[in-house]
Amino acid sequence: MAATIFALSSAPGRAGIAVIRVSGDAAREAFETLTGRALPEPRQVVLVHLRDQAGHSIDRALGLWFRAPSSFTGEDVCEFHTHGGHAVTEAVLGALGRISGLRLADPGEFTRRAVEHGKLDLTAAEAVADLIEAETEQQRLLALRQQEGALAELYGRWREQLTRVLAWVEAAIDFGEDEVPETIWTSARHDTERLSYEMRQHLDDSHRGELIRDGLTVAVVGPPNAGKSSLVNVLSKREVAIVAPTAGTTRDLIEVRLNLSGYAVTLVDTAGLREAAEEVEAEGIRRSLIRAQNADLRILVLDAADSGAAMKLPDEVRRGADIVVWNKADLCSAPGPAALGISARTGAGISDLVEILARCVRERLQLSREAPVLTRARHRASVEDAVRALERALVAPAGAPELMAEDLRLASRALGRITGAVDVEQLLDVIFRDFCIGK
Numbered sequence: 001m002a003a004t005i006f007a008l009s010s011a012p013g014r015a016g017i018a019v020i021r022v023s024g025d026a027a028r029e030a031f032e033t034l035t036g037r038a039l040p041e042p043r044q045v046v047l048v049h050l051r052d053q054a055g056h057s058i059d060r061a062l063g064l065w066f067r068a069p070s071s072f073t074g075e076d077v078c079e080f081h082t083h084g085g086h087a088v089t090e091a092v093l094g095a096l097g098r099i100s101g102l103r104l105a106d107p108g109e110f111t112r113r114a115v116e117h118g119k120l121d122l123t124a125a126e127a128v129a130d131l132i133e134a135e136t137e138q139q140r141l142l143a144l145r146q147q148e149g150a151l152a153e154l155y156g157r158w159r160e161q162l163t164r165v166l167a168w169v170e171a172a173i174d175f176g177e178d179e180v181p182e183t184i185w186t187s188a189r190h191d192t193e194r195l196s197y198e199m200r201q202h203l204d205d206s207h208r209g210e211l212i213r214d215g216l217t218v219a220v221v222g223p224p225n226a227g228k229s230s231l232v233n234v235l236s237k238r239e240v241a242i243v244a245p246t247a248g249t250t251r252d253l254i255e256v257r258l259n260l261s262g263y264a265v266t267l268v269d270t271a272g273l274r275e276a277a278e279e280v281e282a283e284g285i286r287r288s289l290i291r292a293q294n295a296d297l298r299i300l301v302l303d304a305a306d307s308g309a310a311m312k313l314p315d316e317v318r319r320g321a322d323i324v325v326w327n328k329a330d331l332c333s334a335p336g337p338a339a340l341g342i343s344a345r346t347g348a349g350i351s352d353l354v355e356i357l358a359r360c361v362r363e364r365l366q367l368s369r370e371a372p373v374l375t376r377a378r379h380r381a382s383v384e385d386a387v388r389a390l391e392r393a394l395v396a397p398a399g400a401p402e403l404m405a406e407d408l409r410l411a412s413r414a415l416g417r418i419t420g421a422v423d424v425e426q427l428l429d430v431i432f433r434d435f436c437i438g439k
């Protein structure tokens with residue numbers, strides 16, 4: 001029998017209230033031991049007086065009781081909403097730890113149990129983690145959509161359709177080819193083709209979901225002294241909502257995380273791009289070129305007071321830029337009316353740049369309202385597996401329905417792995433690795 005688990009489910013530290021959650025068969029005993037009273041009706045809040053086993057008063061709190069299976073985990077669950085002080089929560093956790101059969105929950109264990117009891121599929125469990133991690137509006141909306149089952153529904157529907165096709169093909173195997181009308185074959189192939197097409201469409205989303213979830217990378221490139229670092233500084237101060245400036249992987253790459261009109265963006269300040277005289281600098285430039293190429297968007301910063309440097313830039317840098325700005329507009333105006341002049345020093349033109357950048361990001365990431373999107377490489381890999389299996393199924397010789405059936409089964413299995421309908425045991429450890437305690 002699984003142990004009953006407990007944990008502080010709200011953030012540790014001082015707060016108005018703290019939520020302590022207990023899940024498992026001994027949840028009832030935990031509730032009765034700490035409150036000294038009988039269980040309330042399920043889902044009713046009661047005011048309780050918490051005491052430890054020695055009868056010492058701990059806190060007055062709100063108590064809730066959820067009877068299995070109508071709870072988050074699908075098990076008996078009780079919750080205490082205590083005052084949010086460290087000593088209070090420690091005392092409650094200590095008292096719970098002394099009840100036999102209870103132990104502290106592992107990271108993500110509540111959600112894991114919810115999956116094991118069929119309360120959540122894996123994509124919904126991942127969405128719980130994403131919702132907790134969400135820093136921007138778009139990340140939150142994406143996670144919410146996934147939590148509400150958008151992906152699970154799509155994959156479930158595809159699996160049902162595969163099962164139907166598979167049933168026809170299996171019938172063909174059982175009855176022998178001659179007894180199965182030709183139309184069955186035609187529709188089986190037709191449906192397989194359509195499913196493979198739909199899956200390829202689903203994959204062909206320019207990684208929007210993954211980019212919204214992980215954040216889009218914007219590289220700031222340009223010749224040395226054009227004002228790249230100054231610009232990154234100005235932008236990060238303006239949009240500082242979620243900013244935690246961190247030194248990048250090398251001395252030459254500085255990253256700043258921004259919340260740009262609801263989208264998470266990582267701004268990367270790269271080293272100066274120029275013909276390098278010395279080796280160390282050449283290495284820095286090589287890295288920044290790679291980083292710029294791998295970025296999702298590139299802002300090219302040029303020095304309005306030094307157009308000579310702009311001319312000397314490698315062609316690929318100029319052509320690869322999504323936005324070009326002429327900095328130091330306070331010293332010298334931008335060349336031509338179409339060129340965007342800014343000043344990292346005075347702030348002139350910065351709000352125009354933010355607007356243009358936000359528009360680029362929105363264009364890149366805007367989701368259609370209806371179609372659910374992939375949010376993780378894990379989903380993508382499985383859908384790709386499914387498509388490959390369907391493509392094999394389509395080239396199976398007409399005389400070998402067993403081959404087609406096998407590939408249809410593999411496709412269905414690949415999709416089932418995304419939601420945890422199959423192979424769930426192998427996936428749980430991987431998925432819950434990133435969770436924190438109390439979730």
Ligand code: GDP
Pocket residue numbers: 222223224225226227228229230231272327328329330331342343344345346
């Ligand atoms: P980077 O090498 O491209 O990162 O350039 P920096 O941001 O380090 O800036 C190089 C020099 O230009 C510094 O001395 C900055 O103070 C100066 N600078 C940056 N932006 C402006 C600006 O808009 N106007 C003026 N006048 N100077 C600037």
